[in-house]
Amino acid sequence: MNNKWKIVLTGVTFSLALFIAPDAQASTYTVKHGDTLTKIAKAHNTTINQLKQWNKLSQDRIFIAQKLVVTPAKVVTPAKSAVSTVSKSPAVTKAATATTKTKTTAVSVVEEKVESPQNALSHTVMKGDNLTKIAKKYSISVASIKQLNNLKSDAIKVGQKLTISQQSTKDLAIEAPSAKTVEAEINFNQTADEAIEKQLKKEVALPGKVSQQTVRLYGQAIQAANAVLGTPYKYGGTTVDGFDCSGFVNYIFNSVGVQMDRKSSLMYFEQDTTKVAQPVPGDLVFFKNTFIPTISHMGIYLGNNEFIHAGSKGITISNIGEKYWSERFVAYKRLNNLK
Template sequence: MRKIIFTLFAATALTFAIGTSDTEASTYTVKPGDTLWKIASSNNISVNQLLTWNKLSSNSIYPKQSLKVAAVSAPAATPTKTSAPKTSASSASTYTVKAGDTLSHIARIHSTSVSSIQQLNKLSGSNIRPGQKLTVSGKAQATAPATVVKAPAAAPAVSKTSTYRVVSGDTLTNIAKRYGMSVSQLMSSNGLKTSTIRVGQTLKVDGTSVSKQPVTVSNPVAAPSTSGKVSSVVSIANSFLGTPYKWGGAAPGGFDCSGFIYYVYNQAGITVPRTNTTGLDAISSTVSSPQVGDLVFFKNTYRAGISHVGIYIGNNSFLHAGGAKVQITSMNDSYWGKHFDSYQRLNVMK
């Protein structure tokens, strides 16, 4: 009798263990120091997939948290219809780069990772050019063909019209210059009868010239001397070009300048606290010769003292959440140039 009971117990335990291993294969337990970007890269998925599958409204995670790292429906479909996804993937396993594309954007629309695309195409950095053909993961492409078709159509929609929130020191002249418009165009678009504007006022601006900025200056972003984490910072930051400016925002739905720094650096595996520009200034040290990935601080914009921050990306340009959206701006810009304070490096980067 004891022998029979033991046999039944052993069989039950074995069945339970097998079932558990299947479940664990699609989940991941967060460890201290983990970020969504790090978890997504190690599981060959995108940050957006992690956010969607786990119904996360921000990038905040905590140790011992259980995260889904695979679609629930994927395991059931694979054993019975293996040939169907392969056919779909083989017929569309390449992607032609379009103006404004970044590796992060391409990875997201094909539900794969930046590192996977870099390995498949033997890319050492994040530089890509319009017209370039890239091999993408066929496995993920089969699950989201509709996204691949629709994603390029979203970019032109942003370029038609955008908005800009007036900050202290702004004039119609410098706002018009920043967006490639004339003062008369700016006044006409906003029904202004005089040149008087007020801090906090929202103005309609021509987004065309802004949307073209990434195409002309984002290619020289990767610097040979930068580390892997710094390259990730730039790649991740580029993927959010055009994201709306949102006061206090620190997630993909909208960023303010310090929230953008917090999100991008933490996604790249560099721990930065959620603080304001003054706080970031306090944990950084001034450098005379900036490198890609260093911070650029500005002063006396909407308030006195250090009041704005961006990421230096080389070619005398910086990437920041400013004006109406995340964008790339020249250090020679008539507005930002006169408010420049210093180049600084986060102390954790030393």
């Protein structure tokens, strides 16, 4: 808030106290298709950690139509008295200033309930519709439609009204990306599963057995992984201060002498690994659709259907048979430089 007081003084010493009303409003941003915390942070000149703190996010996952605080509320306290002495010139006009203290407070944001506001963009299910078809039509992911409508499965029925976006159609027209961008995003959503299948089909499955040297390395890797159980999740993390999923795998294998460049789960899946006929403890396991509709998560297989990975709660052991993981499981694979 910019307060300027113009004061005409006739040669006296005047004590002025400014009281500025608190500005309790925070700036918010509504997540759109294709957004990430990195992209939003750059656009609003802030950091991912600040966004997560202001919005009480425990992980980097966001969803379409979610409101995020991008500038926290500022509370300006009353200023201390400022003494301004003005010379004896008649009708002298001068802006009086005061020293103020500004306190920045984090604003708690509660996730919006999945409801359909009157101005929301929606779709009424027709005969022949399914979530994949609807998602393609509106350039949105199936996961986002399910999130917006609180769907526990892919089942929908004729006549059902689905929220597609919580922005008005007017806003969508104003904020619509270029045709080229839309085409690229639609193409990505349409071909994500096809690309995964294509990658796996061109690979020749490796045998279930590995060399004694790899058995030894795998044993060391699993031991190193268990040693960091409980380490917190950290986006982009590759150290014991915090890991993300690919950063964790990168750290573990490099620590036992297996060279791995820092890459994403998708890049490891496509560039550095080959599918296996039968996994052995130490092989890698890949998942899709954890937050984007392609390969988006990985971990180290431990045997007995278990794997160790960097999840939202940090380094933990999970079971691939659990509903969440079984629905997203893609393949077991092995690093190309191991035999």
